[in-house]
Amino acid sequence: MIMITGQKAIMTAKQARFQIVDVIGSMRPLTKMARQIVSAASIPAIVRDAFRVATEERPGPVHLELPEDVAGEETENVAFIPPHPIELPVAPLAALERAAEMILTAQRPLIMLGAASSRPKLVDPLSSFVRRTRIPFFNTQMGKGSVAGGSNLYLGTAALSSGDYVHRAVDHADLIIAIGHDTVEKPPFLMGPKGPKVIHVACTAANVEQVYFPHAEVIGDVGVSLALLADRLEGKLRPDPAFLGLRGEILERITDRAEEDRFPVTPQRIVHDVRKVMPEDGIVCLDNGMYKIWFARNYRTHVANTLLLDNALATMGAGLPSAMMAAILYPQRRVLAVCGDGGFMMNSQEMETAVRLGLNLVVLILEDSAYGMIRWKQAVDKFPDWGLSFSNPDFVRYAESYGATGHRVKQTDDLVPTLEAAFKDTGVHLVTIPIDYTENTRVLVEELQGRVPELA
Numbered sequence: 521m522i523m524i525t526g527q528k529a530i531m532t533a534k535q536a537r538f539q540i541v542d543v544i545g546s547m548r549p550l551t552k553m554a555r556q557i558v559s560a561a562s563i564p565a566i567v568r569d570a571f572r573v574a575t576e577e578r579p580g581p582v583h584l585e586l587p588e589d590v591a592g593e594e595t596e597n598v599a600f601i602p603p604h605p606i607e608l609p610v611a612p613l614a615a616l617e618r619a620a621e622m623i624l625t626a627q628r629p630l631i632m633l634g635a636a637s638s639r640p641k642l643v644d645p646l647s648s649f650v651r652r653t654r655i656p657f658f659n660t661q662m663g664k665g666s667v668a669g670g671s672n673l674y675l676g677t678a679a680l681s682s683g684d685y686v687h688r689a690v691d692h693a694d695l696i697i698a699i700g701h702d703t704v705e706k707p708p709f710l711m712g713p714k715g716p717k718v719i720h721v722a723c724t725a726a727n728v729e730q731v732y733f734p735h736a737e738v739i740g741d742v743g744v745s746l747a748l749l750a751d752r753l754e755g756k757l758r759p760d761p762a763f764l765g766l767r768g769e770i771l772e773r774i775t776d777r778a779e780e781d782r783f784p785v786t787p788q789r790i791v792h793d794v795r796k797v798m799p800e801d802g803i804v805c806l807d808n809g810m811y812k813i814w815f816a817r818n819y820r821t822h823v824a825n826t827l828l829l830d831n832a833l834a835t836m837g838a839g840l841p842s843a844m845m846a847a848i849l850y851p852q853r854r855v856l857a858v859c860g861d862g863g864f865m866m867n868s869q870e871m872e873t874a875v876r877l878g879l880n881l882v883v884l885i886l887e888d889s890a891y892g893m894i895r896w897k898q899a900v901d902k903f904p905d906w907g908l909s910f911s912n913p914d915f916v917r918y919a920e921s922y923g924a925t926g927h928r929v930k931q932t933d934d935l936v937p938t939l940e941a942a943f944k945d946t947g948v949h950l951v952t953i954p955i956d957y958t959e960n961t962r963v964l965v966e967e968l969q970g971r972v973p974e975l976a
């Protein structure tokens with residue numbers, strides 16, 4: 521993303537310091553690059569560089585500031601600097617040989633697909649690597665969907681850092697091939713002095729962290745590296761049968777209570793019903809709240825980039841705008857924003873933009889009249905339940921006030937037909953449903969702490 525903001529004149533100060541803020545300084549820690557444009561003649565080079573920085577691995581935002589007097593400057597005809605194709609270097613032979621050797625000598629290798637594995641160009645290379653090596657895999661939250669979840673080697677998504685069913689597979693592994701892992705994500709597993717060895721495969725070197733310190737690295741174009749690795753591994757590995765046993769168990773646990781008809785509705789049922797109305801290429805865009813853990817853990821993706829979530833800064837309020845962008849880019853696909861009541865209200869004015877742009881979009885609001893995730897965290901830490909409740913507007917009327925259509929789900933069985941009707945119609949629809957979050961503690965604390973089955 522390239523952002524351009526204005527600024528007061530920099531060569532004169534006719535209004536003293538009125539409205540002058542160091543915007544570049546405030547953007548620096550949030551962007552890959554933040555620069556002020558100081559002369560018209562420098563614009564082609566700065567803009568070209570902005571696009572280079574924003575798009576090169578790992579991609580991210582760039583901010584340019586254009587002061588009003590520079591914007592008004594006349595200049596000689598300065599030539600544009602056109603882009604040229606860029607190929608990433610391929611991992612050195614020594615790194616590939618070392619990694620192949622480690623994988624061949626491991627007894628129980630396991631693949632982890634991290635955030636950068638969800639780059640669209642990696643869809644085929646990743647699937648081919650898994651198919652050729654037959655190594656079972658799991659993914660981080662942001663790596664979700666990079667290899668079809670329908671694969672019989674899929675072991676689940678790590679939405680928690682430890683103790684979930686998928687971590688049984690992690691604990692069973694003696695080697696993890698972490699593909700595209702970015703430590704901005706909440707740790708998908710915790711490395712320690714004992715645990716499995718880790719090979720980091722990515723475009724960029726691994727950060728060394730207390731909980732992530734790979735023993736070997738394959739740095740370079742990931743697609744090419746994986747093909748070269750598969751050339752050295754294909755036909756020489758047999759998946760550990762225990763992983764496949766674990767797979768059945770993990771996936772069965774995940775679907776527990778998915779069809780329960782309690783009202784208010786359980787998170788498991790909401791994930792289940794959303795999956796039902798979303799076609800394989802439908803895009804679900806999550807805001808940030810407790811339901812994100814449930815969706816990351818329970819929602820099965822079959823196509824890359826069909827569950828969009830932010831597991832880095834994880835800002836509330838992001839779900840609606842991300843769904844709007846998805847709806848702009850893919851007008852033919854179903855797009856659903858899933859938001860908590862707290863997060864939705866942090867950016868709900870964007871409903872006006874969505875309606876004005878004529879987007880076809882459905883927004884599902886999960887109402888608990890609370891900051892549910894923080895309520896859960898405080899309960900887990902045995903803090904008093906304090907400062908977490910609020911009241912909501914009438915969401916149906918709120919949607920209508922923007923010119924959108926509002927729906928309130930009043931019984932569990934109505935969720936699927938309500939979403940279906942909203943998708944069949946055009947325009948912006950808001951569907952609100954009350955959620956029962958008692959499952960947060962029952963499953964994500966009590967069950968996981970007490971009943972995680974041991975591997976025989």
Ligand SMILES: Cc1ncc(C[n+]2csc(CCOP(=O)(O)OP(=O)(O)O)c2C)c(N)n1
Binds near residue numbers: 809863
């Ligand atoms: C901008 C921002 N502020 C605070 C947080 C910390 N935080 C994470 S989840 C959460 C509560 C979310 O409440 P809601 O959107 O209603 O979702 P729920 O968990 O209730 O389903 C908070 C305050 C955050 N992630 N982003």
Ligand SMILES: [Mg+2]
Binds near residue numbers: 861891
């Ligand atoms: Mg809430």
